[in-house]
Amino acid sequence: MKKELREKIVSVLSKEIPEVDQIKDKIKIDIPKEEKFGDIAINAAFLLTKLLKQKPIDIANRIKQILEKEPEFEKVEVAGAGFINIFLSPVFYHNILKKIIEEKDQYGKAKNKDKGRINIEFVSANPTGPLHLGHGRGAVVGNVQSNLYEYIGYFVEREFYINDAGRQIRKLGESVCARFFQIENPDYPFPEDGYHGDYIKEIANHLYKYEREKILSFVDKEQAIDFCAEFAKELLLEKIKEDLKEFGVEFDIWFSEKSLYTSGKVDEAIEFLKKKGLIYEKEGALWVKTTEYGDDKDRVIIKSDGSYTYFAGDIAYHYDKFKRGYDFVVDVWGADHHGYFPRLKAAVMAFGVPEDWLRVIFIQLVKLFKNGQEVKMSKRSGSFVTLRELIEEVGKDAVIYFFLTKDSNTHLNFDIDLALKKSSENPVYYVQYAHARISSVFREAKERFGFDPEEDFEADLSLLKENQERVIMKYLAFIPDLISEAAEKQQPHKLTQITYDLASEFHYYYNHFKFLVEEDENLMKARLYLLKAIRYALRTLFKLMGITPVERM
């Protein structure tokens, strides 16, 4: 909506003040905090001071005269040092409500996916155990950011990178294998840095039950480890898929790290860099000149023992993404990898992509709190809280919402007690209650008046004269701007704030006005129309976050 308003203002002004053309890109449409400062405020007068060599206040008064002639603007005022405050007319707002009713839970969403094609890779957990809280936060942030990019018109592919090569998988195999042999021989040694979780024992028990003969028949112990590793990996991956699906997260692409090696893609990527003169040999190892593109030091891609580094795999993986032709790609990483960004960026730059082709969203730690005490997680002992456990305890919606309350790049303290509270203190209940309340009013309307707001209806919106009604309509008008801003800045956590504020405005409205006005059917319809728009706006936001819109609580 801001964009439309800005275009309008610029075109009207530049007819009378040609200098406006020079500053049009700097004109900012603000939504003032206080109602007396109008519905929108523009900074045009300040920007023109130098060009026109006049005081901001004088320029502002001239702008006021010009803009006041427009029917969309009910009133224009000059305030402070030269702020121009514009009050929008009721017709403007009525059109917003109609637009929402039309677009339903896709309010403000781009109609086409013509902005570009992008890839977002997230979660990408090692298939060596269940998902933990960090993965969960990454899953929510990655998924919601994907939704946001779709909202503003991108075609998005969600991708999960399976770390199925390398030491972790081997360790998994050793651990499962050891647990398997321990069933018959309790003294069988367990690898020192193996995985201790109970799930390892469960997998071993399963194998003992169904694959005992086969495993015992292996002559070579290595074969047994490989077999266990492969089996456990597949099983754990299935578990991960299930958990994510239940969490509302689905991927378009499951990309296997191992496939990079078996298909020769790693060598292909190295060959590409070699041709660009970025590869050299030193101390028996193969290095890539990442310093050419801003890294602190060059990096090894093939160790002196002939094996690839993890970095080699990552270069090949991103080379593959590059060849798939995305406009840009997003990686969601744990914050502990932030030092890794410059070197990968350098490698990617070597492909000849723009500076911001590779974008990384960092996910900071999640700490769980219960009864005011931190719930310690220890992966080594195997007694860590999994994502599934948390979802079972507080519910999917609460987990998603809480994961989205803060910028993903800051530490998050997850208060379990708060998430379980059924009161206004708990923001999840607060926003869902707003939705449920509107549904409840609709049910009541149907029962008492035989009027079903769920069906299409017309209303005389000029009857919405209360200040709070105008406040809500104004908030609704700019929700698409707020969502788009969150999308572009890669800040999905803003959605919770937007939702909370809308819920808050509604609750206030509910408490001060009656919707089911018996004595005035037209007023009732107008208000129900507004409620319907609010509910669709809430649903739009819920949908982006992946939260269930509940009909009754």
Add this chain to the structure above:
RNA sequence: GUCCCUGUAGCUCAGCAGGAUAGAGCACCAGAUUCCUAAUCUGGAGGUCGGCGGUUCGAAUCCGCCCAGGGACACCA
């Protein structure tokens, strides 16, 4: 040592491509229910935006220096 992040109300944090009197939730104090769900709402108190400079009509926001806390700097994954 180099680099990154953080520092805003008692607590947890928003705000930070500059804008009007710095916000929210919790906690604290005082209130509201013959009424569509009180799982709600209203009001109050609470701040040298870590410090010092700079840029400008204007700085929590941008720049520089400093202080404090956390993290990253492997032929690990």
